[in-house]
Amino acid sequence: MTYGMQKRKPALIIGRQPVMEALRSGQLIERIFLQRNAGGPAVQELLQLADEQQVPVNRVPAEKLNSMSGAYRRPGTVNHQGCIAIGGLVRYLDLQDVISHVVEQGKVPLFLLLDAITDVRNIGAIARSAVCCGAQALILPDKGVAPLNEEAVKSSAGAFAKIAVCRVDSLLKAVDLLHLNGISVAASEMKADAPLHKCDLRMPVAVIMGSEDKGVHPSLLKATDIVFKIPMAGDFESFNVSVAAGIILYEAMKQRME
Known part of the structure; x- marks a missing residue:
């Protein structure tokens, strides 16, 4: 059994699609913050992937996401689209x-x-x-x-x-x-x-x-x-x-x- 620990600093993953790609690729994720009223097929898929990988999802107001992404916003980057994840340092096991x-x-x-x-x-x-x-x-x-x-x-x-x-x-x-x-x-x-x-x-x-x-x-x-x-x-x-x-x-x- 392999225990995983990242050597780099955790980073914010901003935007629904980047978070989905991170989940699909098996990237370590500590927690996902999802806008409280977000819904639809894409969100359901995200929730399913998060559940399969035992990643907690916190439903939060848009203001929380705005605050989290504000310090990281750069020209050309995407809006948070109601979803931000925190990259993980430790791999969780069943x-x-x-x-x-x-x-x-x-x-x-x-x-x-x-x-x-x-x-x-x-x-x-x-x-x-x-x-x-x-x-x-x-x-x-x-x-x-x-x-x-x-x-x-x-x-x-x-x-x-x-x-x-x-x-x-x-x-x-x-x-x-x-x-x-x-x-x-x-x-x-x-x-x-x-x-x-x-x-x-x-x-x-x-x-x-x-x-x-x-x-x-x-x-x-x-x-x-x-x-x-x-x-x-x-x-x-x-x-x-x-x-x-x-x-x-x-x-x-x-x-x-x-």
Whole structure:
């Protein structure tokens, strides 16, 4: 399985036809912004191509598109025509394909699900720790998470080229798919009884990392199989999410090495 990461900076793709051509050619696209009232056969084809390639589409007002394209407008360039895409730096893979690939390699799945983590540097740091500790995949929702832009890639120190990244339309659906494949789902919760080091992380497991302000969403927490806490020496709020991810991943690696 090949993990893809562009070395060039992402660029805006302006205009309906250029976006269509980019989709047809398999160019990496992070997100598409489509004018709210746009319709017709061409738009339907664009939406179908975007769905097939798991590219999120945001319906936005024309003012948003005007603002995005204004700084890039040059003599001779086309109007945005109700459609602008942001070129991507990371190639997203299908979650089931990644699960199958990891199992076929004889490895024990160790995945991370990122819930509402909006700081790009945190995502980059999490990716770096994931690769260092032997995790095979990051699972991201298509909304409510920081984009994998140049800053995220830089923060990862190249980790995105060495780990599978899956983008899903629902983390709850992803949890269901993980369960169907015999992968347990765990989450950190400050009020949990079991400390991290008492949990068995040698089995196939996916760990949900929640936002620092709200933690793991209650609906996701309800769907987990294992809930643990990271013990702390002092009375302080919590670890930074990327630090917490590193602690959890290191504990999983330590258990698996033993």
